[in-house]
Amino acid sequence: MTYALPPLNALRAFEAAARHLSFKLAGHELHVTPAAVGQQVKALEARLGVQLFERLHKQLILTEAGQAYLPGISEGFRQIAEATSQLKPSGTVLLQLGVHGSLDLRRLDLAAFRSAHAEIGLRVLQPAGLHELVEGKVDLLIARSLGRHPGYRCDRIDEGSGLGDWLIAPEGTADCPEVVSFRAWLRALLAEKPRANRRPRLVSGVGS
Structure with missing residues (x-):
């Protein structure tokens, strides 16, 4: 038919x-x-x-x-x-993470994330920026940014104001399980760092 x-x-x-x-x-x-x-x-x-x-x-x-x-x-x-x-077989939910070129990936402990979340296949594209996020080449982005992007949820992952590192996801997919899992992982990772060696907690916001 x-x-x-x-x-x-x-x-x-x-x-x-x-x-x-x-x-x-x-x-x-x-x-x-x-x-x-x-x-x-x-x-x-x-x-x-x-x-x-x-x-x-x-x-x-x-x-x-x-x-x-x-x-x-x-x-x-x-x-x-x-x-x-x-x-889909189990374990094939794919999360594509973009990361700006100057970020040290060791800071994210991605191997531990993969071990703790066997149901998520995490792929990383570095370097990546807003262009890749807008075009759908990545689902989630860690960008060096001012954190103000209409239609996107932005969570700051370093200290201070102004230009910094932000976790950015489209509002329409910001609450997908795999995105929520990575955001929670990053939040917990930062919380576990000794205060002298870590940045403050994630600060959530949506660009306007």
Whole structure:
């Protein structure tokens, strides 16, 4: 049986925009620009022959057709995610961590993290920066930054104010289990360091 389906990227753009009621926040989640989300949704509307959103000044509202369409699309993505999760062997949840070039990886004790979290396959890309995070090449980033990035959760991992080292994750995936596990690991690692040799605890925040 051949299914008459719209393009998957257009459906993802619609589903994310409908949840957030924002092209901007959907773009942050999908690692694309708000304009790209808007173009995908517009193309989907043209293909379906219905309007899914009312585009008001600084406000996005689902039309009646959009409200009717959203539950089925969301459920479809949920079923795809569940089927994929069941297909994967245990221990293959992958977390891709980006690290800026000047950070000494020995400070993170990644071997101990892998040993303690056998269910997470941790890969590290160094050097990496915001470009790799925005493009989806990494899921989580330790960056030398000011820690103010709209749409991203930022946790400072060194002392002081201004430029410093921050753990950065997109708001849409900041609470995924593997990201939460690494954040908790890093928090515990810093807490275990003697005060004379460690930086203060993580300070959480979201860029604005």
